[in-house]
Amino acid sequence: MPRRLAPRVLAALARRYGDFASAEDAVQEALLSAATQWPARGVPERPDGWLITVAARRLTGQLRGETARRRRTERWAALTPPQELVAPPADAADPGAADDTLTLLVLCCHPSLAPPARIVLTLRAVGGLTTAEIARAFLLPEPTMAQRVSRAKQRVRAAGARFAPPPERERERAERYRSVPHVLYLIFNEGYTATGPELTRGGLTGEAIRLTRMVRRLLPEDGEVAGLLALMVLTDARRPARTGPDGALVPLAEQDRARWDRAAIAEGLALIGHTLAHAPVGPYQPQAAIAAVHAEAERAEDTDWPQVVGVYEVLRALAPSPVVTLNHAVALAMARGPRAGLALPESVVDDPRLTRHHRLYAVRAHLLELVGELAAARAEFQAAARLTTSLPKQRYLRRRAARIEHAGE
Template structure:
């Protein structure tokens, strides 16, 4: 039954939001419908069309609410009049248990009239089902700040009447990158959960992949959609090897590459070709190409680091950001040695976006460890421990810290470990 609710909640919310133009009302009655199901279904059995049951129940509760509340009632009357003016919206699949209107909700949550920082937050909250504290961690802001942002974003959707619809073909190129960014942020949250007992939240990663597949079907000519889907598949292919039997983090260096999902890698590689053919490359296509180089290598030593650094150079031009610079520095460390990588990392020390971002001190600590600057490595691991993340990530950092403290400070440490903890590639 939990699975049913998880699958249906997003759809329910999307359909209700479209109908009532109000995410708060939609969330409220969606929750009430799920509560009603928890009471009725164990007694009466799960209905043949659970989605339709939930939708009918939620809609009835919304109408009740609107009858009690005159202000809401006035809004409903206006919305119905406006909907009539705008013309009927065809349902994409009338035979479905509950039509999937999540795409509309995606474009609403990623709407350019919302502040950029609120778009991903709202999507994670409404479509991925994250709690506000989880969303706050994903975006590295305090919980209260995030709660205010989500309230503000919902208020703007409601009061400025941002529509729940998919943009027309002429608007699509301008609107699509925002939606892709949002899907990728859901994926990275699934790839390295921001909190909780599990390192990876595969349901989130798979949800992001599923949404990207839907987009790919709807927009087959958009190469960046192919790039994004390819990128996520090429990373997700490593999921089984990334966690040890005890749930611990396994670095790229130490992963059993035989456990990588070859079918998924092949699909991802095919999408890289699509993404990089027929025009200038986009940021997702380039990142997918980097991920493909990792997936094609038999081990870390034979990985094509010069090519990876070159791709990061391209990426840095397309999307200049300290996060990309951090990943590039880690690749340079593999190509030219840890000192070269560390020098680049230290240049990024003042970047506000890397403050409080665990991969930064982790990457520094790994390189300091490899160079043999053990007290500094230990300090950087401690800094990362003060910030990270899921329990397996923390356990990994504690092990590394212990290793740094135990090693003879005078002895040069042999090469050990490597860059990891990066959200992409």
């Protein structure tokens, strides 16, 4: 719950004090306090008010300790006491009401920031992700990402950016939203394949979908936003079947497709069909098209793998990345045989972004198992299990390695 409330709490402080960077630091400290105190004392009746009170006190104390800002601190002390700072209730009856989370989204995409800085700052402020989670999303070391977050907040402060509603002019608004889809994509991915003991975090995936719907209402002709929304709803439709009764990971090929959300699939298919016909193609439309191919197959063996291979070729031309290459390898193996897929991972084996990422080893293990190189496959599964930060994935990969070992006995 604390992370879900973070954008609202940050918005309340940023609106009152005007210093986004300091407010964000204070909110992070309040979230840490909640994580340590709420399990023992219980969740407060007004958790958002509790977080705002704690964050405001931390912020006020920090400002009092900065002699260069003494006059500002004295002026703030004359304002309403922090404990009276409360988040306004959401008005569900007014869908056009200003949304603090969206306003934060626009602030984090300030023109003074380079696109990578906009992304990491939004993940922190709007998505509520920790620096470690953001680092994993970007395949970067945590200290490197911590520096990026710090520099981004310093740049926002230096630019004098304020907490304010989205710009009215269409061209400026479109520019500010240019990097938003990638931010929301990363938030969704962190929720769909979470770190830690659970495979998914429904709150993060739900928030990413909610924000993407909101952005699409603002930019209805943007094909990338529509493609991203299609990708999200088609992928999330499979979530009920991704885990077994014991919480174990169930891979796509083994999922009970009767448990997939058919309403979400219908929405996603309509979205991707429309945007492919009416908008320029960007990186998200092909990914959504691949998800649509899987969604349309009643059984795993009905999947049109040659079509998936063709779409991955388009995606590699539009947005090449080592992860796309690995996924393309799996599709090739399914369409043309495992040896056809094995050649591709070798092209990215030395990529520094993947040397500590479990996906490389898991794909190689799967393909090696298919060609009968069982000892090598077992070693790769074990390496992948050591590297993943998802406990369900770790258990799944270890079971795959153990299955190979028992098969050879």
